[in-house]
Amino acid sequence: MESDILQTPQEAPICFLCQGIFMDPISLWCGHRFCKACLILSTEDMGIPDICPICKQPSHWMFIDNISLRNLVSTVRENSLMKYLSSEEHKCVIHKERKTKFCGESSALLCQLCSDSQDHRSHTHCTIGDRVSMQMMKLEKQMASLLKKVQKQQENVKAERRTIFQWSPALQSEFQDSQGYTEKPCLEEKTIEENHYVTLREEMIRTAYSQLYPPLDEEENQYMACMKNQSSTILEELRKTEAMMVHKRSQLIEMYQELMAMSQKPYEVLLLQDLDDLFRRSELVQLSLMTPSIKPKLSAHSSTGLTARFSCFQVKIFFQNLILLNCPRLVFDVRRFTSRPCNENPFLAVPGSYRASFGAESFTTGKHYWEVDLKDHEQWAVGVCNNVWLKKRNYKIGSKGAFLLVCFKDGDHYSLFTTCPTFHHYIEKPARRVGVFLDCEGGFVSFLDVATSSLIYSYCPGTFHCTVRPYYCTVYT
Ligand SMILES: [Zn+2]
Ligand SMILES: [Zn+2]
Ligand SMILES: [Zn+2]
Ligand SMILES: [Zn+2]
16 A cells, blocks of 8 residues: 555655655665664664665765655555545445544444444544554654663663773784784773773782782782682673673664554554553563673782881871862762763762862872771772872862872762773772872882782872872762
C-alpha cells in the first residue's frame, strides 16, 4: 500500500537506512536523507557521523524542514488509511457504512451507527484520526526516551573503555605502535588516558625501593607480583563489565528497532495495535543501564622503612588559614578530573564550604617532610603550590602551579588524583595521615599513606624549579 508514495524518489519520505518512513529526518549535503535515529545508530559512536553511511562522502548535515515533511508523511499515510476504510471489504458488514470510530473497550473500528448502538452505549469512542495520533504520539515519546538511553549507555561503554585502556598493556602497546612512539613517553607528554597505570606505578615504586637501605629485593618483588595479580583481576572484571554494557546497548537498540518498525506500520494496522506490552518491555529494558560498576583499586602495600626514610626530613609546618568560601566548585573543578559531563557532576550541586591553608614558611632548597591529618575530612587536597598560584587567588585545584594529591567523593566512592597533569590514582584512600615529602633540588613532591607506610604517588623529578609552599584544603559538605 505504501508503495504509492514511492513514485517520485526525490519526494519519497523514505529513509536510506531503514527503508521506512522518516522519523525526525536529517539531510546530508550529498543528498542522502535519514531518520535522525537511524543515522545515530549507524555509527559505533552513537552520534551523527561526519561521513555519509551510504556514499561515504564527508558530509555536513542539517535538519530537513520537519513540519512540511512530517505533514507530507502523515498525509500520505492518512490517505492510505482512508482508501483502506472506504474499500467495500472493510466497510461495516451490518450497516455498509464507512467505519469512522474507534472503540477502546472492544478494540474495534465502528461505523457511526454501530458506535451509537446499545452494545457500545457505555463506551467512550474516539475518531479514528485521534486514535492514530495518540498511538503515534505514544510511540514517538517512548522512542525518544529509548534513544537517549542508547546514547547514555554508549557514554558508559566509552568511559569503561577508557579505564580498560589504562589497565591493558596489550592495548597500550598497540596504541603506541599506531602513534609511532619509539621511546616510552613520559607522563607529562601523554594525556591521562594514554598511560598504562600499572607500568607507571611499577617504575615509581622501583625507584622508591632503590633509595631504601638496606635493599629489600624480596619485598620489592613481592610487591610487584601482588600488583600484577591484582591488576589482571581488575582487567578481567573491567572486560566483563564492558561486555555486559555492550550487551545492554544491543538490547536497547533492538528494542528501539522494534518500536521503530511498529511506528512505520500502516495506520490501519497501528490503529488496532495494543502497545501496552511493547511499552512495558521498553520501559523494563531502560530500567537498569549498566554503569561502570567496579571502581578498580589496588590495595595499599606497605614498604618497610619508607616512613622512617622520610621522617628524617621532618619539619614543623605552621598552617595559616587562607580563605573560607561557600563555593566548592571554585576549588574542585571536577570536570578536569573526570570524564563525566558537568551536568552530572554531584559536586557542583552540593552546598558546602572549603577551608584552605598554606604554610607560613616557603621552601627553595633542601628536603622536607611533613604530615597532615585528614581523618575527619571526606574531601581534601594536600601538597605544595608556588607563589604565582597563590597570588592568582583563584585557588583552582588542577590549575598550573599547584602540585597536589586530591581526594574527592563521588557517590559512595572516593577517588584520588594528582594535579599538573591531572592523574587518576586507582589506589585506596589513605585513612588518616598523609605524609608529604618535598625535594626542592629534585623538583618533586611525594605522598605517603602514613598508616600503611605505602607510597601513594611521587611526581617525576624536575616537575618544578621554584619556591613552593605547603598547602592543604578541606571541603565541608
Ligand atoms: Zn530510518
Ligand atoms: Zn551520501
Ligand atoms: Zn455498523
Ligand atoms: Zn464501544
